[in-house]
Amino acid sequence: MENTTPAAGKIIGTEVSLASRQKDVYRKNAEKFEKLVSELNAKSSAARLGGGQAKIDKLNARGILSVRQRAARLFDEGSDQTELMLFSGMGLYENWGVPLTSGVCSIGRIHGRLVMVSGGDRTIKAGASFPMGVKKGIRAQRICMENNIPIVYLVDSAGAFLPLQDELFPDIDDGGKMFDQNARMSAQGIPQIAVILGDCVAGGAYLPVLSDHIIMREGTGLFLASNYLAKAAGTTKTLMDNEDIGGVSVHGSKSGTLDYVGKSDEECLDIARDIVSRMGKRRGGFISRAESREPARDPKDIYGVVSSVNQASPYDMYEVIARVIDGSEFLEFKEEYGKTMICGYARIGGFSVGIVANQRLPQRHKDKPWEMGGVIYAESANKCARFIQTCNEMLIPLIFLHDVSGFMVGPEAEYSGIIRAGSKMIHAMSNAVVPKITVIVGGSYGAGHYALCGRAFGPRFVFAWPTARYAVMGGDQAASVLTELYLMQMSRANPDAVIDEVARKAVYDNIKNQYVVQESPYYAAARLWVDGVIDPLDTRKTLINALEICDENPPQKPYIVGNPQF
Numbered sequence: 001m002e003n004t005t006p007a008a009g010k011i012i013g014t015e016v017s018l019a020s021r022q023k024d025v026y027r028k029n030a031e032k033f034e035k036l037v038s039e040l041n042a043k044s045s046a047a048r049l050g051g052g053q054a055k056i057d058k059l060n061a062r063g064i065l066s067v068r069q070r071a072a073r074l075f076d077e078g079s080d081q082t083e084l085m086l087f088s089g090m091g092l093y094e095n096w097g098v099p100l101t102s103g104v105c106s107i108g109r110i111h112g113r114l115v116m117v118s119g120g121d122r123t124i125k126a127g128a129s130f131p132m133g134v135k136k137g138i139r140a141q142r143i144c145m146e147n148n149i150p151i152v153y154l155v156d157s158a159g160a161f162l163p164l165q166d167e168l169f170p171d172i173d174d175g176g177k178m179f180d181q182n183a184r185m186s187a188q189g190i191p192q193i194a195v196i197l198g199d200c201v202a203g204g205a206y207l208p209v210l211s212d213h214i215i216m217r218e219g220t221g222l223f224l225a226s227n228y229l230a231k232a233a234g235t236t237k238t239l240m241d242n243e244d245i246g247g248v249s250v251h252g253s254k255s256g257t258l259d260y261v262g263k264s265d266e267e268c269l270d271i272a273r274d275i276v277s278r279m280g281k282r283r284g285g286f287i288s289r290a291e292s293r294e295p296a297r298d299p300k301d302i303y304g305v306v307s308s309v310n311q312a313s314p315y316d317m318y319e320v321i322a323r324v325i326d327g328s329e330f331l332e333f334k335e336e337y338g339k340t341m342i343c344g345y346a347r348i349g350g351f352s353v354g355i356v357a358n359q360r361l362p363q364r365h366k367d368k369p370w371e372m373g374g375v376i377y378a379e380s381a382n383k384c385a386r387f388i389q390t391c392n393e394m395l396i397p398l399i400f401l402h403d404v405s406g407f408m409v410g411p412e413a414e415y416s417g418i419i420r421a422g423s424k425m426i427h428a429m430s431n432a433v434v435p436k437i438t439v440i441v442g443g444s445y446g447a448g449h450y451a452l453c454g455r456a457f458g459p460r461f462v463f464a465w466p467t468a469r470y471a472v473m474g475g476d477q478a479a480s481v482l483t484e485l486y487l488m489q490m491s492r493a494n495p496d497a498v499i500d501e502v503a504r505k506a507v508y509d510n511i512k513n514q515y516v517v518q519e520s521p522y523y524a525a526a527r528l529w530v531d532g533v534i535d536p537l538d539t540r541k542t543l544i545n546a547l548e549i550c551d552e553n554p555p556q557k558p559y560i561v562g563n564p565q566f
Contacts (some may be wrong), residue, residue: 009331009345013297013322016304019444026304033303036466037535043522047086050102051123059122064267067104069195070154073269077106082107082545084461085139087525089132096163098124100526101133105140107149107549111232111277114549116144119154122198126158129204131167134175135528138213141181144550146460148553150191150279155327156198170268175203182210189282193275195268196220205246213275214251215260215268222246222257245391286395286554287547288352296328296542298414302536307360308467311442314361317342317401320441322356324348324540330355335389338380339363340371343387345396349544351551353393354386355402356452360442369412374405376448383422384451392559397435397550399543399545400459402468403449425451433559434552435460439539440468440521440530455529483508498535527548 048068049056052169056066065073075081076172084186089101102121107114118140120127160168160175168175185192194208197217205222208214216222223246244250251258262268302323307313322328325346342357360373371377391398407413407422412506429436429451436459444454450472453459485509487499517523521533536540 007241009329011296011322011328012318012330013328014319016020016299016301017498021301021304029306029308030303033306033466033536036308037537038468039425040533040535043405044086045089047090047100047102049123050121051073051099051125051406055123059522060315063264064122064197065101067119067121067124067154067156070195070265070269071104071106071108072274073266074110074115074152075106076112078218080107080541082203082542082549083144084523085528086532087522088136088528089130090522091527092132092524093130093164096125096161096454098130101130101136102126103127103136104154105136106117106362107143108546110152113276113279113281114149114552115276116131116140116149118149120157122156125161126294127156127198128158128161129175129295130161131174132526132528134168134363135176135287138173138177138181139528139531141178141185142459143549144190145181145185145188146281146553147549148188148192150276150282151185152276153192153194153207153211155194155196155200155204157204158199159200159202159204165273174260178550179203179206179210182207184208191279195272195274196222197265197268205528207557209257213259213272214257215262215271216251216258217262217265217268218248219243220248222251244479250502268545271278275549284552286396287397287551288327289350289551290352291346292350292544293326293347293401295323295325299323299537299540302539306536308440310465311467311469317357317359317403317441320401321346321357324543325353325355330456331347333390334383338377338383340373340375340377341380341384342381348399348540349547351544351547353399353547354396356387357403357502358404358452359447360403372405372408374443376404376407376422376425376451378408378416378418378421381407381418381425381451382538385421385424385428388425388432389559389561391433392434395434395555397437397547398429398432398453400436400438400453402438402440402444402449402452403442404445404452405443407451422451426457429453429559430457430561431561433555433557435545435547437546437550438462439543441471441536442458443469444465445469446472460550461532462530463542464521464524465536466521466533468527468530468533470521471515471519472526480508482511486511486546 022152023497059066081108085105087100102124103119105118107116118137119498192211193213194211196208198220200208200222223464248261252261302320305315307315325348330344340363342359344355346353346355358374362373363371365522407418436453438453438459457460524530525533
């Protein structure tokens with residue numbers, strides 16, 4: 001780590017007194033956050049059990065580890081793990097008796113080296129591949145490609161879930177993409193280790209063979225067609241045993257496909273650990289890093305200082321930043337200009353970062369109308385565009401903190417060139433080559449979601465608090481607009497109909513309730529729009545882990561903005 005001179009930034013945020021903590025607003029916010037985090041912890045615990053503890057116990061009784069027990073065996077004892085996409089598929093396949101496409105996608109250290117571990121969960125439909133589970137595996141590979149980290153595949157799957165084959169087979173981001181990325185990762189020199197600990201059949205058999213190392217446990221099978229399918233295809237007249245088609249003896253001594261054999265899960269996983277211990281390192285370590293310092297402001301106060309009871313209520317985003325960054329020291333960029341957006345330099349876990357965040361407090365000015373918090377104005381967008389450019393010039397990763405209502409609208413906004421300013425910000429952000437990490441604190445609406453680096457704009461990671469909300473616009477606004485449109489259509493269809501307030505409210509409530517469900521961070525997590533829903537108190541730790549991962553791969557392209565209508 002570097003020896004650095006004292007930071008020039010100032011300490012931000014306020015020390016929250018005991019008396020302030022006892023105030024009604026602080027107390028109610030904290031109580032609401034505690035409830036939300038309790039719900040998050042309950043959902044997380046259930047998701048980690050996959051098909052349930054009873055099924056895990058049955059596996060263990062047969063000497064077989066569950067997918068998370070396997071991952072724990074691989075990672076260094078006591079080391080931090082970053083588990084991603086825990087809620088993938090949640091609620092999407094309940095008609096099939098599937099709570100979620102769990103499996104595991106975790107990054108941790110093996111012999112001190114950062115490695116991705118990705119594998120299916122045998123306790124859910126024998127590890128069969130569901131559409132969102134396939135996308136989860138593809139996303140795991142992309143994270144490895146973006147960050148230049150090796151991957152260990154824990155292979156244990158009954159193959160594609162055939163009733164949904166049309167959703168997981170043909171498209172650009174379906175099953176075939178995993179094999180495409182297998183080959184591309186190999187070409188990039190990213191090590192891939194496949195540990196076959198269960199069934200590996202049909203198209204899925206290509207994944208281990210496209211990897212660099214294949215480890216196979218005795219009693220498992222690797223084949224394109226099982227005994228029944230081979231007989232149905234007419235390639236054999238007798239019903240052979242699967243072991244004779246694609247067992248360890250076949251691939252170890254006849255086909256030559258297999259590299260290593262283990263008698264148990266534990267032995268196979270130990271072989272994988274040994275292989276990782278022998279790997280050299282090609283590159284990494286490009287982010288400026290100093291000694292880490294704890295924030296000067298108590299992180300526990302996040303629960304009280306952020307509006308969670310009434311999420312439309314204003315709060316000071318500096319208070320959040322102060323509880324995440326080292327020493328709470330922040331060197332702000334253009335502090336007095338475009339004040340509805342906060343831009344500045346800080347360190348998190350010693351890593352140098354640039355922070356772009358919404359200020360939720362309204363901004364009052366002497367010489368112009370006041371500005372609403374959480375809204376991006378032309379000046380704010382211009383400031384952000386310039387700041388993002390400077391971070392790219394200095395190889396400083398970008399952290400985006402969302403609680404955004406969108407860009408300002410109306411005649412005055414149009415006169416100010418809001419569309420042009422917004423396009424500059426999006427140009428600067430989209431073409432950024434430094435790592436981008438997004439944290440959805442509250443609202444993430446409309447074009448504000450785009451400008452602050454939503455999933456479509458290539459952030460290396462996206463995390464969300466339990467208070468996050470995703471939509472084109474807020475539920476109240478959307479319900480009001482859609483209610484009026486619906487009632488107009490009803491009137492046209494039946495001009496004599498009388499629509500009273502009860503009927504109007506019923507329509508409004510129905511539309512709003514639909515939005516409430518779709519705005520949820522768990523709805524987003526189930527569809528992989530976010531990599532994880534996190535406790536706000538874990539924000540600093542999560543960002544440090546993410547920055548360590550990003551530091552493995554420096555930018556590979558020059559920063560070129562294009563034609564941003566300057």
